[in-house]
Amino acid sequence: MAAESVKETTGTLFVVATPLGNLDDLTFRAVKCLKEVQLIACEDTRRTAKLLNHLGIKRPLISCFEHNERARIDELLDRIDRGESIALVSDAGTPTISDPGFPLVRAAHARGIRVSPIPGPSALVAALSVSGLPTDEFLFAGFLPRTASARRIRLQTLSEQRATLVFYESPHRVVDSLADMAAVLGDREAFLGRELTKRHEEMKRGSLCELARDLGSRVEVL
Numbered sequence: 183m184a185a186e187s188v189k190e191t192t193g194t195l196f197v198v199a200t201p202l203g204n205l206d207d208l209t210f211r212a213v214k215c216l217k218e219v220q221l222i223a224c225e226d227t228r229r230t231a232k233l234l235n236h237l238g239i240k241r242p243l244i245s246c247f248e249h250n251e252r253a254r255i256d257e258l259l260d261r262i263d264r265g266e267s268i269a270l271v272s273d274a275g276t277p278t279i280s281d282p283g284f285p286l287v288r289a290a291h292a293r294g295i296r297v298s299p300i301p302g303p304s305a306l307v308a309a310l311s312v313s314g315l316p317t318d319e320f321l322f323a324g325f326l327p328r329t330a331s332a333r334r335i336r337l338q339t340l341s342e343q344r345a346t347l348v349f350y351e352s353p354h355r356v357v358d359s360l361a362d363m364a365a366v367l368g369d370r371e372a373f374l375g376r377e378l379t380k381r382h383e384e385m386k387r388g389s390l391c392e393l394a395r396d397l398g399s400r401v402e403v404l
C-alpha cells in the first residue's frame with residue numbers, strides 16, 4: 183500500500199479528549215482548540231453543549247455518533263478540504279477508544295487530511311494507572327459481547343494472555359461478566375473503577391469472584 187501524503191491546503195481534523203467527569207481535567211490546549219475550530223463534531227450535542235457553556239465557548243455543533251457517523255463522513259471531510267478545521271469529541275474521554283470516530287479518522291487519512299490529537303483524559307489509562315496491576319504490558323479488549331456464550335468464547339481467546347487485561351463494561355452486565363471472567367480466566371487479582379473523577383468515584387481491588395459477590399449483593403449494581 184502506498185504511503186498516504188497529507189495535503190497542506192486543507193484544514194485539520196482535531197481529535198480532542200474531553201473530561202470523564204471533572205471539568206477541571208480539560209487541558210488548556212483543548213480549550214484553545216475548541217474555541218478556534220469552525221465546527222465541533224460530537225457524540226451527543228446536548229452533552230457537548232453543556233461543556234461549551236461551562237467554558238463560555240460558542241461554536242456550531244454537529245452530531246457524529248455510532249448510528250450516523252458514516253453518513254457524516256463526506257460532509258465533514260468536504261468542509262475540511264475547503265479549509266475549515268473540525269474538532270471531534272466524544273461524550274467523555276478520548277474519541278475512537280471504544281467511542282465513535284474511527285471511521286471518520288480512517289477516511290480522513292485516506293483523503294490526505296491532517297489528523298491531529300489533542301490528548302487528555304482516557305478512562306482506560308486513568309483506571310490502569312491506579313489499579314496496582316502490572317502496567318508494563320497490557321491489552322485493552324474494549325467491551326465484551328452481550329450474551330454469556332459469546333462473552334465466554336471471547337474470554338477464552340484471551341485466556342493465554344499474560345498482559346494485564348483491560349475491559350469496559352455496562353453497569354447492567356458487570357456482575358455476570360466478572361463471574362464469566364473468573365470461570366474462564368481463573369479467580370485472578372482484579373481492579374474495578376467506576377465514575378472515575380466524579381463525585382461518587384469508586385475503586386475496588388480484589389479477586390474476580392470477590393468483586394462479583396460484592397457488586398451482586400448491592401440493591402443497585404453500580
